[in-house]
Amino acid sequence: MLLAAAGAWLPFEPYRIDLARILDPPDATAWLGHDDLGRPIWDRLVVGARYSLWVAVLVVGISLAAGTFIGAVSAYAGGWLDHLLVRVIDIFLAFPGILLAIALAGLMGPGLDNVVIALSLVGWVGFARLARAQVLTLKQRDHVAAAVSLGAGPGRIVWRHLLPLMAAPLIVEATFAVAGIVIAEAGLSFLGLGIQPPEPSWGSMIREGSRYMLVTPHMVLAPGIALLLVVLAVNMLGDRLRDRLDVRQS
Amino acid sequence: MMRFLVSRLASALVVILGVSVLVFFLIHLVPGDPVEVMLGEGSQPADREALRRALGLDLPVHVQLGHYLQGLLQGDLGVSLHSRRPIGEILLERIPATLELALAGLVVAVLIALPLGIIAALRKDTPWDGGAMAFAMLGVSIPNFWMGPLLILVFSLWLGWLPVSGREGPASLVLPALTLGTAMAAILSRMIRATLLEVLNEDYIRTARAKGLSWGQVVRRHALRNAMLPVITLLGLQLGALLAGAVITEIVFSWPGIGQLVIESIQRRDYPVVQACVLLISLAYVLVNTLTDLCYAWLDPRIRLGQ
Numbered sequence: 001m002l003l004a005a006a007g008a009w010l011p012f013e014p015y016r017i018d019l020a021r022i023l024d025p026p027d028a029t030a031w032l033g034h035d036d037l038g039r040p041i042w043d044r045l046v047v048g049a050r051y052s053l054w055v056a057v058l059v060v061g062i063s064l065a066a067g068t069f070i071g072a073v074s075a076y077a078g079g080w081l082d083h084l085l086v087r088v089i090d091i092f093l094a095f096p097g098i099l100l101a102i103a104l105a106g107l108m109g110p111g112l113d114n115v116v117i118a119l120s121l122v123g124w125v126g127f128a129r130l131a132r133a134q135v136l137t138l139k140q141r142d143h144v145a146a147a148v149s150l151g152a153g154p155g156r157i158v159w160r161h162l163l164p165l166m167a168a169p170l171i172v173e174a175t176f177a178v179a180g181i182v183i184a185e186a187g188l189s190f191l192g193l194g195i196q197p198p199e200p201s202w203g204s205m206i207r208e209g210s211r212y213m214l215v216t217p218h219m220v221l222a223p224g225i226a227l228l229l230v231v232l233a234v235n236m237l238g239d240r241l242r243d244r245l246d247v248r249q250s
Numbered sequence: 251m252m253r254f255l256v257s258r259l260a261s262a263l264v265v266i267l268g269v270s271v272l273v274f275f276l277i278h279l280v281p282g283d284p285v286e287v288m289l290g291e292g293s294q295p296a297d298r299e300a301l302r303r304a305l306g307l308d309l310p311v312h313v314q315l316g317h318y319l320q321g322l323l324q325g326d327l328g329v330s331l332h333s334r335r336p337i338g339e340i341l342l343e344r345i346p347a348t349l350e351l352a353l354a355g356l357v358v359a360v361l362i363a364l365p366l367g368i369i370a371a372l373r374k375d376t377p378w379d380g381g382a383m384a385f386a387m388l389g390v391s392i393p394n395f396w397m398g399p400l401l402i403l404v405f406s407l408w409l410g411w412l413p414v415s416g417r418e419g420p421a422s423l424v425l426p427a428l429t430l431g432t433a434m435a436a437i438l439s440r441m442i443r444a445t446l447l448e449v450l451n452e453d454y455i456r457t458a459r460a461k462g463l464s465w466g467q468v469v470r471r472h473a474l475r476n477a478m479l480p481v482i483t484l485l486g487l488q489l490g491a492l493l494a495g496a497v498i499t500e501i502v503f504s505w506p507g508i509g510q511l512v513i514e515s516i517q518r519r520d521y522p523v524v525q526a527c528v529l530l531i532s533l534a535y536v537l538v539n540t541l542t543d544l545c546y547a548w549l550d551p552r553i554r555l556g557q
Contacts, residue, residue, distance in 0.1 A: 090261070091268035094536045095528070096494035099512075103528045106516035107279050183393045187498055190395040191513055203395070210399040210502075217403055224396035231391040239387075 041222050044200035049226070051195055052202055055116055056181040062120040064174050067127025072158050074128070075135035086132075092125040098184055105193040115194050119184055123177060130173055134166035168245040175238035179231045186227055202227050254547055262540040266533060273529045274318050277521050278311075288331060288519045301331070305522070327529075332520040340511070340523065341530055348507030351430060351499065352492050354423055356485075358431025359438055359492075366435070367442025372469065374447065382439060389436025394495050398429045398502030426503045430495050434488055441484050445477040452476075479549060486542025490535040 074085035092100075104118035138144065139162065147161050188194035189203025202223045209220030280287055285302045302308050305328075306317055321328065327337040370382035405425060406413065413422045449455065450473055458468045497509030504510070508527050515523040 087264060087268065090265050091272060094265050094269050094539075095272075095532050096490040096535055099494040099497060099528060099531055102497060102512065102516075103276060103524055104279065106512075106524060107276055107521060109281060179391070187393060187395055191498070191501060193516070206396055206399065210402075213399060213403050220396075220399050220403070224400065227393065227396065228388075228391055231393075232387065235387060235391055 041205075041219065044205060045202070045223060045226050048200040048202045048205060048223070049230070051112070051199065052182055052185055052230075055112070055119070055185045056178045058116050059119040059123055059181045059185075060174050060177045062116070063123030063177065064127050064170065066120070067124035067129075068131040068163075068170060070124065071128035071131025071133075072135050072162065075132040076139060076154055076158055076162075085128075089125055089128050089132075092122075093129070095122070097122045098187060101184060101188065102191065102193065105188050110193050110196050112195055115185060115188055118188075119181055123181065126177070127170065127173065130169060131166065134169060135162055138162050138165055172238060172242045172245060175234060175241055179234040179238065182227070182231055182234070255544065258540060258543055258547075262536055265536055269532045269536065270319060270322055270529065271315065273525050273532070274315055276525055276528070280521065284521065288521065304329075322529075327526045328522045330515075330520055330523050332515070332518045332523070337523055337526045341508070341526060344506065344508045344511050345530075347505060348493070348496055348500070348509065350423065351426055351496050351505055351507060352489070354427035355430030355434065355492055355496070355499075356489075358427050359434035359488075360485075362431065362435035363438035363442060367439040368446065368469075368474075370439065370443040371446035371450065379443075383443070386436040386439050389432050392433070394429055394433060394498045395502055397432060398425070398499060401425045401429060402502075422503075426499050426505055429502065430492065430499045433495060434492055437488065438481070438484065442477065442481055445480050446473060449473045449477045479546065482549075483542055483546055486538055486545075489538045493531050493535060 070085060070089075074082045074089075101118045101122045104121060105114055108114040108118065135158070144157060144161055147157050152161070185194055186201070186203035186206070189201040190207045192204070192207070194203055195201040205223035206220055206227075209223065212219050277284055285298050285305070285307060286293065289298060289301060299308075306314050309317075325338060327341070329335065330337055330340055333340070366382045366385065370379045373379050402425065455468060455472055458472050459465070463471070496507065497512060499505065500507045500509035501513055508531065512524060512527045515521070515527070
């Protein structure tokens with residue numbers, strides 16, 4: 001991740017085409033070799049990582065904020081509003097997430113913005129459900145009743161008295177969501193619905209790589225291993241956080 | 251039980267209606283004029299008008315929605331813009347392939363996850379457990395669209411054992427099913443381990459041991475049976491992920507199912523077909539979830555009586 005951030009200032013050349021080196025395997029000057037247009041794979045991986053993580057952070061940020069807000073409002077307000085929002089959540093849950101994202105991205109057209117919109121439209125539901133369940137149990141607690149009797153408004157109660165208590169499960173969920181979004185973004189790019197060439201993206205690199213698999217496996221191996229390592233690291237971080245913060249999976 | 255059945259079916263119907271309405275609005279997300287996007291920029295105004303009328307896009311939105319829902323009730327999904335054939339007919343051709351792949355993936359997942367989860371739970375905190383869970387972690391983290399090419403590389407290109415792609419004979423099903431099944435096996439084995447560990451701590455397990463049953467008998471007769479309930483629910487819930495995973499797996503292996511149809515139709519800007527595919531898979535998912543809930547209630551009296 002540090003590398004991805006540093007990539008902005010380092011002299012990488014992800015778009016430099018060197019026709020003499022098409023499909024070159026790894027060697028001393030380019031330690032992951034070159035792709036089908038003679039571009040250095042390592043440089044493209046690092047720049048691709050930036051897009052990938054940027055999309056993930058953006059989507060999880062939007063989903064977390066929107067989902068928590070909707071879930072908290074639904075649970076705290078109760079009544080018809082809660083009924084309505086639960087129905088909406090149920091309806092969104094009825095779509096297998098990645099399928100809805102594929103359809104949305106496909107209809108809105110490819111591009112970074114549309115990928116973020118499509119994945120966020122799918123992503124908020126999980127957070128909303130979690131936040132609603134949390135608020136439902138937490139609002140029974142004594143300190144909330146105390147705050148209400150002291151005259152605190154609903155906004156203040158949710159923000160000051162409930163959110164800090166539900167932060168732990170939300171953070172754990174958000175960590176796993178980052179891993180999920182990294183895979184989903186790469187999946188959309190793999191299908192040609194995500195970030196468009198010539199911008200490098202791990203998903204489209206895997207797609208291009210699988211075309212040349214028999215000639216040079218390194219083109220498909222390198223982005224896949226990078227993706228695997230990032231997702232594995234984030235998932236393990238999520239597991240560790242869950243144990244540390246003692247969050248029980250619902 | 252009757253009341254539970256009725257309320258469960260009623261909420262399923264509401265969800266189905268909501269899903270249909272949401273899918274209807276998908277086409278309005280197309281930026282600009284969807285007709286122009288579908289026909290291309292150089293199209294004749296007369297053609298555009300004809301398509302607009304054919305799709306009913308010249309009518310007010312609520313009338314369009316009414317026609318659309320009425321059509322759905324009569325099983326009419328509209329006509330493909332690309333092949334001019336009824337969409338229902340096209341879907342019927344593709345469903346068997348996707349169903350075959352999903353079921354094969356499910357079988358692979360259960361075959362891998364069951365022994366893995368049981369070993370991990372019975373040998374908790376040993377290298378067996380560690381190995382099984384490391385495998386599970388790896389399985390969740392490898393995306394289908396990389397697992398697929400990797401399997402092709404090893405088993406088709408290097409070893410030459412199995413076909414690269416297509417749907418010809420049982421051999422061509424092996425790699426797609428493995429690709430689809432491993433991801434689910436990872437989630438499933440963690441679940442089996444967790445529920446089995448919980449059940450093994452119950453009093454009745456100690457009782458069974460105390461009355462002289464062997465450890466193997468206790469696990470088989472008492473622990474596994476009780477641990478299977480949550481696992482069955484998860485299996486139902488995972489079917490949605492399985493169907494969605496099938497979309498990407500079908501692309502990797504050129505498997506002629508619904509997933510491939512979705513992507514082809516997106517590329518051809520055949521939006522009515524995209525809508526129909528999303529609707530079909532979502533409805534299948536709702537159906538399976540409802541059935542899972544009902545099975546669960548049927549198997550576990552606590553749930554249906556608690557309602």
